[in-house]
Amino acid sequence: MIVFLVVLNLDFFLPRLAPGNAAEILAAGSKVPQQAIILLEQRFGLLKPLYIQYELYLKGIFSWPPDFGISYGYYPDTVTHLFEVRIGWSMILLLSSLAFGIVLAYAVAAASALKRGGRLEAAALNISVLINSTPIFWSAMGLLWIFSIWLGIFPLYGNVDFGVSGAGYVESVAEHALLPVIALGLSIFGESYLLLRGSTLESLKSDYVFAAKSRGLYARLISTKYVLKNSMLPLISVMSFSLASLVSRLVLVEAVFGYPGIGDLIIDAVRLHDFPVIEGSLFYLTVFVIIGGLIGDFILVRLDPRLKL
């Protein structure tokens, strides 16, 4: 809730701190006619005193659908509508990468918890440190180069081929999404493997694991059922926390792959100096992160009743 208020105000005051008003900034460096600037100034009340602007701004946001004005770049589309169109594609990317990354991390962690200090653990540890510090846009460009430019297996950009339907449509979507999902999923893997490992090490030393061992249970059973099940809790709580950084990475991946989700929209907005879109995207993405955090909390409480206050 507090976060929401902070973003609300940040979104309003940050642009107003800049010298000149938004319409003038827009005019510098673009070909918008003088008339449009005057219209914009009237539309956002940019020449009125600050508190009236603030009131207008709040009114816009709390109406339904929320009003962030009209995109400069995709005139006359509204920011909210642009988001409606693109959020689905971003969600496809985000959710499948989350699934891919976490399942992979879980599997590797389960295998490496069986043998402490083994070769698999060392390799997975080094790889995930490396993944964590590789800029994701660079690794994404690497994937794109190898598979799309050099080998030509996957498409260069976009989300779906034009003019396909039925099963072909699904196939085409999957084909376009595969590389971005691998890029993002691997970065999620790196992050969550480190985490799972940390909490695994702790629960391996706990009494219930010792008890399970002394009862003669299989190592495999111990690692999946006893150790990793308990490691899921910190993973979920940290994941809902790092959702914000995940969103940033999503933006970069979409930028590289030209995948028409919200990230791509933001990149276009940077090029076109499309103010309302960037303001709106900051707002919507933050709301998204907050909702994601709430869902995470909800799942946590369901999984672990001790957390209920």
Next chain:
Amino acid sequence: MQVQTRPQQKSKLRDAIHWFRVRFFRTRSAKVGWVLILSILILVLIGPFFEPYSPTATAGAYDSPPSLSHPFGTDYLGHDLLSQVIYGAYPSLLVGLVAALGATLFGFVVGVLGGYYKRLEWVLSASTDAILSIPSLPLLILIGIIFVVTNQLIIGGLMLVLWAPAARAVRSQVASIKKLPYVDAARTSGYSDWRIIWQVIVPKVGSIAMAYFVLLVSVSIVLATALEFIGVGNPQIVSWGSILYFAQQYGFFAGDWWWVLAPGLAITVVATGFALIGFSFEEILNPRLRT
């Protein structure tokens, strides 16, 4: 009553060196990290004396792949990419180091105050959480297109975003130290709040702040490069990010893989180096993680 005897100046220095060695050189991953960072540093510091080309001069054929005279190839204007990577290191490393330093210091102060003073805790932890849940890239983009982008602005923006994780870690640590008996002992023997913070708590959480500093250097270099890569940055300044920006705009889809390879590799090497040092530091502070 003077309970503690002041150590000699000389052994203090030795203590400091020991402190440093234990925290930064003991594990193998930290050593690897130092090797990675030093190799880039040597390249960057010595490079300008040997490199025959200026980063902004047309030094060879356009778009030529790596060769003997241009080990990293040339870009679409014939700039030598090796010298671009060398000169581009300065702004990238500077931004990373300064932003991480500022963010750590600020986060440290906020964390210590928030952990120590009950009354401040609510305000400080709320603002920390707020920063943590705003996606940093869109926020930085917004800042970047409103203001004229300079290195100072990017540093400021990165500090604004990155102090929060450090503050959170420091705060939880301070809160748990505060409950320890010797803090009560210090208070009953008449230490003021200020003195408890300075002499009891700060030395304890200083290591955590150091670990965060090292990790944040890696994070902020990557984030700053990402911004420039997107186009929020000053493309006139040669930096790792701006090389990648031009590469994606003009060379990548034409198949100039060498243009992307060199700067990206440099970033990855530096970031991995700092991350390895940071992780081993964390491991030393938190022995449960040790293998």
